[in-house]
Amino acid sequence: MPCTLITGSASGIGAAARQALLAAGHTVIGVDLRNAEITGDLSSAEGRKAVIAEALARCGGTLDGLVLCAGLGVQTKPVSLVASVNYFGAVELLDALLPALQQGVNPAAVVISSVASALLPWDKNPLAAACEAGDEAKVNAIVNAAGEQGGNLAYSGSKNALTVAVRRRAAAWGKAGVRLNTVAPGATETPLLQAGLQDPRYSESIKNFVAPIARRADPSEMASVIAFLMSPQASFVHGAQFYVDGGVDAVMRPTQF
Numbered sequence: 001m002p003c004t005l006i007t008g009s010a011s012g013i014g015a016a017a018r019q020a021l022l023a024a025g026h027t028v029i030g031v032d033l034r035n036a037e038i039t040g041d042l043s044s045a046e047g048r049k050a051v052i053a054e055a056l057a058r059c060g061g062t063l064d065g066l067v068l069c070a071g072l073g074v075q076t077k078p079v080s081l082v083a084s085v086n087y088f089g090a091v092e093l094l095d096a097l098l099p100a101l102q103q104g105v106n107p108a109a110v111v112i113s114s115v116a117s118a119l120l121p122w123d124k125n126p127l128a129a130a131c132e133a134g135d136e137a138k139v140n141a142i143v144n145a146a147g148e149q150g151g152n153l154a155y156s157g158s159k160n161a162l163t164v165a166v167r168r169r170a171a172a173w174g175k176a177g178v179r180l181n182t183v184a185p186g187a188t189e190t191p192l193l194q195a196g197l198q199d200p201r202y203s204e205s206i207k208n209f210v211a212p213i214a215r216r217a218d219p220s221e222m223a224s225v226i227a228f229l230m231s232p233q234a235s236f237v238h239g240a241q242f243y244v245d246g247g248v249d250a251v252m253r254p255t256q257f
């Protein structure tokens, strides 16, 4: 029975991924702020260290799967938490848990990025260099200095850097025998999306962000793609970003892929 760690397992896409992977026969170790096997806070270096230690203790040093869903939206206060959770709360777990995944059977990892990762391209992303250098204090200082634009910058910038971080690891993880991919969801009906819709600073732009498939996704529509990427059916899928966005990226960037 594959053993899979899921962050953000208590809500939204992470909770749906949990259901899908349980149905596919996985044993799941959930990580979240509450209602999880491991209660922990991925927004600080100490919190991440504690989660990693508990995860390794629970799985006995061997993991077959890793699904990183924990994330915060544009409306989050303080805004500096966004990059801390979305970028550092994912990348530090990837690097720390690779040795455990290497011990697993058909090991795979899926990182939940966002269609927003393409809104702020790497060469225009003010957070890119500091993220890649692992300089969390600098990332947070840039975001804090952005004023009203801080939420969008923190969200799109951290998700762009996250997708790049995954792609940069494709060579090493391939060599290590662990598949690693991202899913880039479009607007999905979760508490994170609802919180953005309820914030007057962001509600209009979120409402206007309508996919060619003229509706928002249900979290189960992300979970089915995650379950596929985690399964042996995806055995040659590696280093890819799957847009599960109802066609938004195709419309936004028809000539770039």
Ligand SMILES: NC(=O)c1ccc[n+]([C@@H]2O[C@H](COP(=O)([O-])OP(=O)(O)OC[C@H]3O[C@@H](n4cnc5c(N)ncnc54)[C@H](O)[C@@H]3O)[C@@H](O)[C@H]2O)c1
Binding pocket: 007, 008, 009, 010, 011, 012, 013, 014, 031, 032, 033, 034, 040, 041, 042, 043, 069, 070, 071, 072, 073, 085, 086, 112, 113, 114, 115, 184, 185, 186, 187, 188, 189, 190, 191, 192, 193
């Ligand atoms: N919902 C959307 O429209 C949408 C679109 C694109 C990408 N995403 C991404 O999908 C992922 C899941 O989001 P969701 O929409 O399911 O949101 P959600 O709020 O329903 O779930 C996110 C989970 O992450 C957990 N989390 C937040 N901060 C944490 C911390 N410091 N430590 C540990 N856990 C923490 C929350 O407690 C929550 O259970 C996020 O990375 C989000 O950026 C969502």
